[in-house]
Amino acid sequence: xxxxxxxxxxxxxxxxxxxxxxxxxxxxxxxxxxxxxxxxxxxxxxxxxxxxxxxxxxxxxxxxxxxxxxxxxxxxxxxxxxxxxxxxxxxxxxxxxxxxxxxxxxxxxxxxxxxxxxxxxxxxxxxxxxxxxxxxxxxxxxxxxxxxxxxxxxxxxxxxxxxxxxxxxxxxxxxxxxxxxxxxxxxxxxxxxxxxxxxxxxxxxxxxxxxxxxxxxxxxxxxxxxxxxxxxxxxxxxxxxxxxxxxxxxxxxxxxxxxxxxxxxxxxxxxxxxxxxxxxxxxxxxxxxxxxxxxxxxxxxxxxxxxxxxxxxxxxxxxxxxxxxxxxxxxxxxxxxxxxxxxxxxxxxxxxxxxxxxxxxxxxxxxxxxxxxxxxxxxxxxxxxxxxxxxxxxxxxxxxxxxxxxxxxxxxxxxxxxxxxxxxxxxxxxxxxxxxxxxxxxxxxxxxxxxxxxxxxxxxxxxxxxxxxxxxxxxxxxxxxxxxxxxxxxxxxxxxxxxxxxxxxxxxxxxxxxxxxxxxxxx
Numbered sequence: 001x002x003x004x005x006x007x008x009x010x011x012x013x014x015x016x017x018x019x020x021x022x023x024x025x026x027x028x029x030x031x032x033x034x035x036x037x038x039x040x041x042x043x044x045x046x047x048x049x050x051x052x053x054x055x056x057x058x059x060x061x062x063x064x065x066x067x068x069x070x071x072x073x074x075x076x077x078x079x080x081x082x083x084x085x086x087x088x089x090x091x092x093x094x095x096x097x098x099x100x101x102x103x104x105x106x107x108x109x110x111x112x113x114x115x116x117x118x119x120x121x122x123x124x125x126x127x128x129x130x131x132x133x134x135x136x137x138x139x140x141x142x143x144x145x146x147x148x149x150x151x152x153x154x155x156x157x158x159x160x161x162x163x164x165x166x167x168x169x170x171x172x173x174x175x176x177x178x179x180x181x182x183x184x185x186x187x188x189x190x191x192x193x194x195x196x197x198x199x200x201x202x203x204x205x206x207x208x209x210x211x212x213x214x215x216x217x218x219x220x221x222x223x224x225x226x227x228x229x230x231x232x233x234x235x236x237x238x239x240x241x242x243x244x245x246x247x248x249x250x251x252x253x254x255x256x257x258x259x260x261x262x263x264x265x266x267x268x269x270x271x272x273x274x275x276x277x278x279x280x281x282x283x284x285x286x287x288x289x290x291x292x293x294x295x296x297x298x299x300x301x302x303x304x305x306x307x308x309x310x311x312x313x314x315x316x317x318x319x320x321x322x323x324x325x326x327x328x329x330x331x332x333x334x335x336x337x338x339x340x341x342x343x344x345x346x347x348x349x350x351x352x353x354x355x356x357x358x359x360x361x362x363x364x365x366x367x368x369x370x371x372x373x374x375x376x377x378x379x380x381x382x383x384x385x386x387x388x389x390x391x392x393x394x395x396x397x398x399x400x401x402x403x404x405x406x407x408x409x410x411x412x413x414x415x416x417x418x419x420x421x422x423x424x425x426x427x428x429x430x431x432x433x434x435x436x437x438x439x440x441x442x443x444x445x446x447x448x449x450x451x452x453x454x455x456x457x458x459x460x461x462x463x464x465x466x467x468x469x470x471x472x473x474x475x476x477x478x479x480x481x482x483x484x485x486x487x488x489x490x491x492x493x494x495x496x497x498x499x500x501x502x503x504x505x506x507x508x509x510x511x512x513x514x515x516x517x518x519x520x521x522x523x
Contacts, residue, residue, distance in 0.1 A: 025503060029521035031223040033244040034233045038201055043183040044169035045119055046127035050247055050421070050510050053166055055204045055225055057514040059102075060169035060189035061213075063093060063112060064160065068505040068513040072424060074164045078107060078190065078213070088155040088463060091163070095146045099213045101172055102187075102194045108145035114173035116140055116150070123180045132432065132440065133162040155461045157468055158428035166423055166511050192218040192517040201227055212517075219503070219520035230374075237265065243498040243521075247510045248272065250314045250374065254494055265496050268506040272493035273323055273425065276315055276379050278368075279418040279485040281411055282447040291359040293483035295352040296415070297340035299390045304345065305382055306489055313375035315489040321434075321476045323508060324490055326425040328472040338480045340487065352390045365393040369413040371404040379488060380417045408444050416444070418485060423511040427472045428460050434479055445484040452478065 037051035044056055062077040076082070079093040099107040118126060120134035136156050141149040152159065169189060175182040182188075187195035190213070193206035207222035226242060234253045236242045238260035249257065249267070257265055280287040280296075287293060302318045310316040318341070322329035335341040342348045356362050370380040377398060384394045399407060408416050422429050433442040435456050436449055455475040462468035480487065495506045503518040 023502060023522075025219050025518075025520040026523060027219050027520070028221050031220050031244065031501065031516060031519060031521065032226065032242050033223070033246060034226050034228045034236060034242045035204075036228060036230050036233060036245075036247065038227050039198075039204075041184055042187055043127070043181075044167050045122070046129060046184065047167065048129050053511050054246060054514055055198075056169065056187075057166060058191055058193040058206050058223060058516045059187050059195050060191045060515075061099065061107075062164065062166065062168050062170065064164040065166070066161075066164050066424065066507070066512050068507060068518070071507050071512070072161070072426075074160050078112070078170065089152050091150045091152075091159065093148050093150075095148065096213055097146060099190050100211050101190050102209055103172075104211075105172065105174070107170065107172075107190050109142040109148040110145065111170060111173045112148050113140050113142050114176050115168070115171050118171070118176060118180070119168060126180050130162075130165065130167060133158075133165070133428070155463055156428075157460060157463050158426040161424050161426040161429070164424075166514065191515055193220075193223065193515075196222070203227060214517070218517045220516060223516055237261070237496055240264070240498075243501050244504075245496050246504075246514060248314055248491070248493040248495050251311055251494075254496070257496060264499050266499050266501075267494050267496050269492055269494040270506060271317070271323055271325055271508050272314070272491040273423070273430075273509045274314075274419065274421040274491040274493070275319070275321075275323075275488070276375060276417070276419045276491065277485055277488035278383060279408075279416045279445050280483070281413055281415070282445050282484060283411065284414055286359060286361050286364070287414060289359050290483065291355040292361060292364065293486070294339050295355040295359070295390065296387060296392070297483050297486040298342075298348040298352040298355070299392070300340055300383060300386045300486070300488075301345040301348075302340065302487075302489065303343055305386070309375075309378065309382060309489060310492070313378050314491045314494065315375050315379060316492040317490040319490045320480060320487055322427065322430055322472070323425055326508075328425075328427055328469050330473060330476050334473075335480075338477065339483060340480070349390050356390070356392075363391060363393075365395075366414045367395045367397050368415050368417065369404065369407055370396060370398050370417040371401055372398040373401065375491070376417050376419070383417070383488075409441070411444070411446055417488075418444070421510070423509045425508065427468075427475075428456075431456060431459075431472070431475060431479075434475075434484070447482075447484050449482065449484075 035051050035054045039052045039055045041047050063079050064074050065077045067073045067075045078096055078099050080096045082093045119128050120137050122128040136152040137150055138153045139151040171183055192212045194209045196205040196207050198204045204225040208218055233245050237257050280293050282288050306318050317324045320330040370376050387394055407413050435453050437443045437446045459468050459471040500522045502522050503520050507513050
């Protein structure tokens, strides 16, 4: 059974993948793929990096999932059907019969209940990164072992997409009752692959779960995920030692692999839910002054810079705060009247100099905090050159990833090269980081803006698509005009798989479609 009605952007965003030539999948074989980085935790609920999900996803099931062939259509995973009440305040799910954990125990509504209670109200010592997505849930009921009802306090247009998050790994209620932190150190799911081994800094191994609830899947005997640096990944793909890298390559890396492997490797370029931009600490002077923030965004020629940046990084597309081309994005001419998007860069820079002088900082200098990886460093160098042209002097502080994360979260910075990579296009996910600092720690610019809070809350409750789109456009225009964070460039995803790897579809998020259940290897 499909949902009883379309919610928010999900209907308008639906798109069907082009049909491929019919092939009969072949069972067997081991998929070898690379992951740039090790996993920091085994707990999906506490994780946020793609490097976590690329190891963990094959071992776990979800309540719902995004369908790879028809993203962003949502289909059942352990849920075989669901209904939404007429008032939009109750979601009732019917679970599949015979879903087993890898230890042989049966998954029931009790396990789903325990999982979502942990997500929305984590016990002491447990981290739930996306806790806010489930704040509207007021009660969870389990009338029988195959039925679970979620009651929410107000309509939520993004609720189905929240249920389909790849991070909502389903856990055993019995294990959680014995130890709420069990998932941080143990892998026990109902997914298509059992956990075999993890050697930190080296590899992760899984093998087919013979009692997976879909008896036709998975096709693979198993997988081996190899932990590698980015340089090693390119070398290994070029040499044929690995079969896939699911995140994405830069243009120069694509060219190198193609020169070595030719048509033996397939690339799939498309839009990416990965935005790279710069954020201001509004609690530090002079960045508490909108004139200074506006001057710095006016100085950046995004239209002129996108082409050169796309030749050396995977940054490619000018856009606002929603993925360019997605249903609720501001695109092209929708942007040109907003600060930083005029095509007349000379006039913009003249206005930038005037604003700095008016703010009393005509010779502004500051430190730009950055992450010492690609595309952060190239983007930082580009920004510094843009600001130099209005007389601004910038010190470039390039930090290792751990330091960069700590500094941006602590607020010990002035301006920061920033990024956001999410798992779907729903505005409640994409724009949640922009609500006021007293409501989310994800707001690293540390401002309080009740206009943002009100618009964000209203778009969540707007079940009418046109009304929700209008509100999402309004919140984007307001945020771009206030310049708490200034849009930079959006990335293009170009993932690589060996031509014998079949059954995998690249989606706009590199966090989706990573359970490997439908991948097979052509002999």
